[in-house]
Amino acid sequence: MNTTTVSRDPLYVAILKNVITVVLSLAIIYVNGTLVHTFRKHQVFNTNSRYILYIHLVINDIILLAMMILLQVLSYILFTLNVSFCIVMLMLAVSTGLNNPLTLAAMALECYLAICFPLRHPQICTVRKTYIVITMIWVLSLLTILPDLFVIIAIRPAEYFHSSAFCLWANIFTDPILAKKKDVSNILFLVIVWLILFYAYFKILFAAQAASVNAKKARNTVLLHGFQLLLCMLSYIRTISIQGLSILFPKDTLAIRYVIALLIEVMPRLISPMVYGVRDKMFRKHLKRYLLPLNPAVPPRKVQKRII
Numbered sequence: 323m324n325t326t327t328v329s330r331d332p333l334y335v336a337i338l339k340n341v342i343t344v345v346l347s348l349a350i351i352y353v354n355g356t357l358v359h360t361f362r363k364h365q366v367f368n369t370n371s372r373y374i375l376y377i378h379l380v381i382n383d384i385i386l387l388a389m390m391i392l393l394q395v396l397s398y399i400l401f402t403l404n405v406s407f408c409i410v411m412l413m414l415a416v417s418t419g420l421n422n423p424l425t426l427a428a429m430a431l432e433c434y435l436a437i438c439f440p441l442r443h444p445q446i447c448t449v450r451k452t453y454i455v456i457t458m459i460w461v462l463s464l465l466t467i468l469p470d471l472f473v474i475i476a477i478r479p480a481e482y483f484h485s486s487a488f489c490l491w492a493n494i495f496t497d498p499i500l501a502k503k504k505d506v507s508n509i510l511f512l513v514i515v516w517l518i519l520f521y522a523y524f525k526i527l528f529a530a531q532a533a534s535v536n537a538k539k540a541r542n543t544v545l546l547h548g549f550q551l552l553l554c555m556l557s558y559i560r561t562i563s564i565q566g567l568s569i570l571f572p573k574d575t576l577a578i579r580y581v582i583a584l585l586i587e588v589m590p591r592l593i594s595p596m597v598y599g600v601r602d603k604m605f606r607k608h609l610k611r612y613l614l615p616l617n618p619a620v621p622p623r624k625v626q627k628r629i630i
Contacts, residue, residue: 336398339580343394347387350591354380360608371447372432378456379425382418383591389415390587393489402486405494412491413467420463423511423554426547427518428455433540434522437529466507470495512555519548553590560586
C-alpha cells in the first residue's frame with residue numbers, strides 16, 4: 323500500500339501552528355455563525371432565494387473549517403487516526419468543498435434570472451425550489467465521492483477499517499484509479515461551473531448596456547463568483563504546489579505544507595462574509611447588531627432594497 327510520508331514538527335512548532343490555525347478559523351466561524359444567526363432571525367432573508375443560497379455557502383465554509391481544525395489538531399496530538407473515523411471526516415470535508423463551486427453556479431443563475439427575467443423570477447426562484455437545488459447539490463457531491471468509499475470497502479479487508487493511519491486522502495484512498503477519477507470529476511465540475519458563470523455574466527452584461535443599475539451590480543456579483551471559484555480551484559493545485567516547493571526547499575517541507583494549507587483552506591473562507599455580509603446593505607445593517615452587541619440598538623427603519 324502506497325502512503326504519503328509525513329514527518330512531525332517539534333513540539334513548540336506544532337503548538338504555534340495549531341494556535342494560529344485554530345484562532346484564525348474560529349474567528350471566521352464566529353463571523354459566519356453570526357451571518358447564519360442573522361439569516362435565521364429575519365424573515366426578509368429566509369424567504370429570499372439569493373440569501374438562502376448564500377447562507378448555504380456560509381454553512382459549507384463553517385463545516386469545512388470545523389473539519390480542518392478537528393483533523394489538524396487530532397493529527398498533531400495522536401498523529402494517526404482510526405481509518406473509519408478518518409474516512410467520515412474526509413468525505414464530509416471533500417463534499418462540502420465540492421458544494422462550493424456548485425452553489426456559486428446556482429447563485430450566478432439566480433442573478434441571471436433576476437435581471438433577464440424579472441417578471442418570471444419570483445415564480446422560478448421560490449423558497450421550495452431553492453431548497454430542492456441545495457439538496458441536488460449535496461446529492462451530486464456525495465455521488466462523486468461515494469464510489470471511492472465503495473471501492474475501498476470492496477478491496478480492503480475489514481481489519482483495515484479498524485487500523486490507524488495519518489489522515490490524508492492519499493493515505494486512505496490509495497487506488498491509482500481513484501486518483502484519476504477524482505481529477506476527472508474535479509475538471510468536469512469546474513468546466514460546468516465556469517460555463518454557467520460565463521453564460522450568466524455575458525447575459526447580464528448585455529442587459530447592463532441598457533444602463534440598468536441592478537444589472538451592473540449583478541454583473542459585478544457574478545465577477546465575484548468567478549473570483550471565489552478561482553480560490554476554490556487552488557485546492558486542485560495544492561499537491562503540485564507542495565511537491566514543487568519541496569524540491570526547491572527540501573528542508574522546509576513541513577512549513578510549506580502548513581502555509582499552503584492555510585492559504586488554500588482557511589484564507590478563502592474570509593471572502594464570503596466580506597463580499598456579502600459587508601457589501602449587502604440590508605445584511606450589513608442587521609449584522610452590526612450581532613457583531614457589535616455593545617452598540618445601542620439601531621432604531622427600526624424602512625427595509626432597504628437588497629443588492630443584487
